[in-house]
Amino acid sequence: xxxxxxxxxxxxxxxxxxxxxxxxxxxxxxxxxxxxxxxxxxxxxxxxxxxxxxxxxxxxxxxxxxxxxxxxxxxxxxxxxxxxxxxxxxxxxxxxxxxxxxxxxxxxxxxxxxxxxxxxxxxxxxxxxxxxxxxxxxxxxxxxxxxxxxxxxxxxxxxxxxxxxxxxxxxxxxxxxxxxxxxxxxxxxxxxxxxxxxxxxxxxxxxxxxxxxxxxxxxxxxxxxxxxxxxxxxxxxxxxxxxxxxxxxxxxxxxxxxxxxxxxxxxxxxxxxxxxxxxxxxxxxxxxxxxxxxxxxxxxxxxxxxxxxxxxxxxxxxxxxxxxxxxxxxxxxxxxxxxxxxxxxxxxxxxxxxxxxxxxxxxxxxxxx
Amino acid sequence: xxxxxxxxxxxxxxxxxxxxxxxxxxxxxxxxxxxxxxxxxxxxxxxxxxxxxxxxxxxxxxxxxxxxxxxxxxxxxxxxxxxxxxxxxxxxxxxxxxxxxxxxxxxxxxxxxxxxxxxxxxxxxxxxxxxxxxxxxxxxxxxxxxxxxxxxxxxxxxxxxxxxxxxxxxxxxxxxxxxxxxxxxxxxxxxxxxxxxxxxxxxxxxxxxxxxxxxxxxxxxxxxxxx
Ligand SMILES: Nc1ncnc2c1ncn2[C@@H]1O[C@H](COP(=O)(O)OP(=O)(O)O)[C@@H](O)[C@H]1O
Ligand SMILES: [Mg+2]
Numbered sequence: 104x105x106x107x108x109x110x111x112x113x114x115x116x117x118x119x120x121x122x123x124x125x126x127x128x129x130x131x132x133x134x135x136x137x138x139x140x141x142x143x144x145x146x147x148x149x150x151x152x153x154x155x156x157x158x159x160x161x162x163x164x165x166x167x168x169x170x171x172x173x174x175x176x177x178x179x180x181x182x183x184x185x186x187x188x189x190x191x192x193x194x195x196x197x198x199x200x201x202x203x204x205x206x207x208x209x210x211x212x213x214x215x216x217x218x219x220x221x222x223x224x225x226x227x228x229x230x231x232x233x234x235x236x237x238x239x240x241x242x243x244x245x246x247x248x249x250x251x252x253x254x255x256x257x258x259x260x261x262x263x264x265x266x267x268x269x270x271x272x273x274x275x276x277x278x279x280x281x282x283x284x285x286x287x288x289x290x291x292x293x294x295x296x297x298x299x300x301x302x303x304x305x306x307x308x309x310x311x312x313x314x315x316x317x318x319x320x321x322x323x324x325x326x327x328x329x330x331x332x333x334x335x336x337x338x339x340x341x342x343x344x345x346x347x348x349x350x351x352x353x354x355x356x357x358x359x360x361x362x363x364x365x366x367x368x369x370x371x372x373x374x375x376x377x378x379x380x381x382x383x384x385x386x387x388x389x390x391x392x393x394x395x396x397x398x399x400x401x402x403x404x405x406x407x408x409x410x411x412x413x414x415x416x417x418x419x420x421x422x423x424x425x426x427x428x429x430x431x432x433x434x435x436x437x438x439x440x441x442x443x444x445x446x447x448x449x450x451x452x453x454x455x456x457x458x459x460x461x462x463x464x465x466x467x468x469x470x471x472x
Numbered sequence: 473x474x475x476x477x478x479x480x481x482x483x484x485x486x487x488x489x490x491x492x493x494x495x496x497x498x499x500x501x502x503x504x505x506x507x508x509x510x511x512x513x514x515x516x517x518x519x520x521x522x523x524x525x526x527x528x529x530x531x532x533x534x535x536x537x538x539x540x541x542x543x544x545x546x547x548x549x550x551x552x553x554x555x556x557x558x559x560x561x562x563x564x565x566x567x568x569x570x571x572x573x574x575x576x577x578x579x580x581x582x583x584x585x586x587x588x589x590x591x592x593x594x595x596x597x598x599x600x601x602x603x604x605x606x607x608x609x610x611x612x613x614x615x616x617x618x619x620x621x622x623x624x625x626x627x628x629x630x631x632x633x634x635x636x637x638x639x640x641x642x643x644x645x646x647x648x649x650x651x652x653x654x655x656x657x658x659x660x661x662x663x664x665x666x667x668x669x670x671x672x673x674x675x676x677x678x679x680x681x682x683x684x685x686x687x688x689x690x691x692x693x694x695x696x697x698x699x
Contacts, residue, residue, distance in 0.1 A: 104577045116572050378568045381531055382582045383557025466532035
């Protein structure tokens with residue numbers, strides 16, 4: 104017999120209770136992992152979006168509830184370009200259209216000269232040069248059954264497909280790019296862009312330049328990373344906040360569940376603990392036993408929860424309308440958070456029963472009815 | 473840390489009350505037990521025999537008095553865990569075995585955290601063989617008879633090789649033949665290994681085997697007649 108086998112044996116004495124507790128925590132951990140993967144995916148998408156085309160940051164309309172609602176008129180971009188340290192400013196008109204089965208078809212209107220630097224991996228055809236030409240992501244091309252030379256109708260405008268590209272960025276795979284003035288004409292907003300990519304001159308600090316842009320052009324925000332994305336995307340902030348809130352809730356609910364299980368287990372075994380103390384177990388060892396039982400319970404749930412969470416996310420992204428929107432990501436932080444939540448739950452659940460198990464003298468514990 | 477020639481148990485004016493002082497379970501008890509002795513503690517039910525044993529085993533604190541057992545000042549709360557782990561063995565009236573563990577595990581559990589794994593296993597086997605339970609090491613308490621359980625409990629009490637073994641009515645629930653065997657076992661510990669033995673009992677047969685009998689009444693130890 105080892106300390107671990109003692110702990111496991113104790114847990115297996117009430118199989119059903121242990122199992123139900125593990126299931127409860129598993130659900131919580133799975134939620135934490137699933138939300139974490141989605142949030143991480145959104146952050147990646149946002150980061151990809153910001154750094155597309157080699158830009159250091161983007162500028163968008165200050166106070167826009169969503170990036171797609173941002174409007175910058177033509178007079179703003181030259182003022183941004185005039186700020187010291189700014190290299191190139193390239194406006195992008197971003198439209199979300201319902202095309203085929205994809206309700207989130209991202210159509211980017213970009214200066215044809217800037218398209219080359221978008222990091223698109225052209226697999227067939229060429230990039231649009233002017234007029235009613237469009238290049239489609241592989242996902243969109245497959246979805247629309249389109250290839251080089253075919254005509255697709257985006258919104259109400261027929262466009263000629265001149266190329267197909269591959270991309271790791273989920274909204275780029277499922278979307279397409281056309282020349283800026285074409286898109287502006289399609290949506291009847293000449294001279295208006297959604298946002299602009301800003302490249303800074305070599306050797307200057309992008310953060311300093313971004314700060315200067317905000318000072319000189321107060322009607323814009325600058326976004327250089329996913330953390331700043333919340334300024335123009337309430338949904339982003341919402342998901343991030345919900346993810347944290349649910350993690351906290353998972354800790355509380357899971358903690359109470361574990362505490363309930365551990366309290367029952369320890370109360371039932373009060374006499375046994377008295378025996379262990381009587382034969383020389385120090386209080387610290389009893390404490391370690393109770394804590395270990397709780398932690399083993401929660402770590403088992405952490406492993407299960409991580410598996411269930413990943414499975415859940417992978418299942419949900421099979422739905423076409425979801426797969427066009429988020430590509431979940433699994434950075435170590437997602438699992439680390441799950442582990443931390445599980446450990447917190449385990450510790451929280453064990454504190455009271457452990458304290459109570461060691462508070463009694465061996466005699467009091469032995470006489471416990 | 474202990475003096476080999478002096479008494480292994482030395483109580484002076486030990487008083488233990490329950491229920492906020494309404495019950496005086498031990499009332500100014502003075503008692504010396506020499507190392508290597510075999511002492512029977514007798515007296516009517518409720519006179520404080522179990523309380524006396526429990527206090528000597530450091531399972532509970534006392535209200536007043538001095539208690540030095542195997543060199544430990546128990547009233548000074550002088551490392552009670554270590555005292556319990558190394559110096560004293562305890563056989564309860566009920567065997568108090570852990571129900572989900574095998575006989576061997578019940579013995580090993582005492583040594584968990586203080587003795588390496590292989591040594592734990594070897595000692596458990598050796599002790600169970602000593603109490604003639606060598607062929608039942610894998611049995612759980614529910615699969616054993618009362619006498620067998622009590623023998624496992626004795627093996628457990630001996631796991632830490634105590635110099636002082638305390639037993640609270642170890643034969644109280646056993647038929648007389650089984651009780652005799654358990655007693656033989658305890659007696660052999662005393663005669664062959666020099667273990668100091670204190671046995672609480674109602675049974676005159678047990679008292680007859682002891683070298684010394686301590687009579688208790690109403691929480692007091694009666695003066696002993698010189699033999
Ligand atoms: N934990 C306790 N709480 C209250 N009273 C107790 C407790 N333990 C023992 N007593 C009382 O102390 C007295 C001595 O008990 P005990 O030592 O068990 O007697 P014995 O073992 O000689 O039958 C009894 O009156 C008993 O009711
Ligand atoms: Mg008693």
